[in-house]
Amino acid sequence: MTSGLRVREGTLADLPELKRLVDSHRDELGFVPRPALAATIKRGWLLVADVDGGIAGAVNWWARKDGVVVLYNLVVSPMARNQGVGRSLLQGLIGWAQAREARKIILKCPEELVANGFYERFGFRLRGHEPGKRRRLNVWELDLRELIQAVMGVSL
Numbered sequence: 001m002t003s004g005l006r007v008r009e010g011t012l013a014d015l016p017e018l019k020r021l022v023d024s025h026r027d028e029l030g031f032v033p034r035p036a037l038a039a040t041i042k043r044g045w046l047l048v049a050d051v052d053g054g055i056a057g058a059v060n061w062w063a064r065k066d067g068v069v070v071l072y073n074l075v076v077s078p079m080a081r082n083q084g085v086g087r088s089l090l091q092g093l094i095g096w097a098q099a100r101e102a103r104k105i106i107l108k109c110p111e112e113l114v115a116n117g118f119y120e121r122f123g124f125r126l127r128g129h130e131p132g133k134r135r136r137l138n139v140w141e142l143d144l145r146e147l148i149q150a151v152m153g154v155s156l
Contacts, residue, residue, distance in 0.1 A: 005085065007092040010046035010058065012038060017055045018048065025075050028113055030133075032073060040072075047092045049076070049085045056080035059089040061105075069097045071107035074115070090122060097144060104144055108137040116140075 010018065015038060022032045040046040040060040049057035057076035061069050071093065076085045097105055108130065109115050116138055120126070124140040131137070 004052040005056070005083075005088060006050045007047050007088050008050055009044060010041045010048045010060075012041055014048055014055060015041065018046075018058055021055055021058065021075055021077060022073065024077075028110070028115070029073050029075060047089055047096070049080070049089050051080060051085070057085040057089055059093050061093060063097075063100065063102065067101065067103035069093070069102045069105045071105055074107075086118060087122070094142070094144070102144055105142045107140050108132070109140060110135045111138045 015034065018037060019032075019034050022029060022037065037046070037060065040062075043063075045063060046058060046060040048055050055077075057074075057080060059071065059074045061071045063069050074086060074089060076089075093105065105124075106127075107119070107124075109119065110132065111129065112135065119140045122142070124142045127139045127141045129136055130139055
């Protein structure tokens with residue numbers, strides 16, 4: 001685990017550094033417009049992994065009214081990988097979703113990315129495949145009610 005790691009809500013002051021991080025991962029994420037990042041920050045739907053005052057990673061999402069949270073992007077700088085940054089960001093998102101009584105988190109990930117293994121290890125289930133603009137996507141789902149049952153040992 002990276003020392004000095006703090007997951008916090010993103011702010012508009014983070015936007016320049018956040019945009020550089022996201023743009024450096026365009027092959028994985030595609031193009032993410034600055035106004036889209038600003039909108040998710042304003043909604044409170046973006047967390048950053050702050051390591052000693054710099055952004056080492058971020059996660060942003062969309063919260064639907066039907067209790068489904070759609071994870072859009074999870075990005076970790078190459079120097080911060082395999083140090084718990086991605087895990088901390090995903091745990092932050094799960095906590096955010098559970099506090100709002102969301103039912104599940106879903107995401108789509110290009111099937112050739114190593115991130116698929118990360119989601120599987122975290123407990124996401126592969127629900128299928130979809131064609132993407134440039135490549136095939138894996139569709140992943142994390143049922144938050146099942147997660148609570150597993151942790152608490154109770155049925156809901």
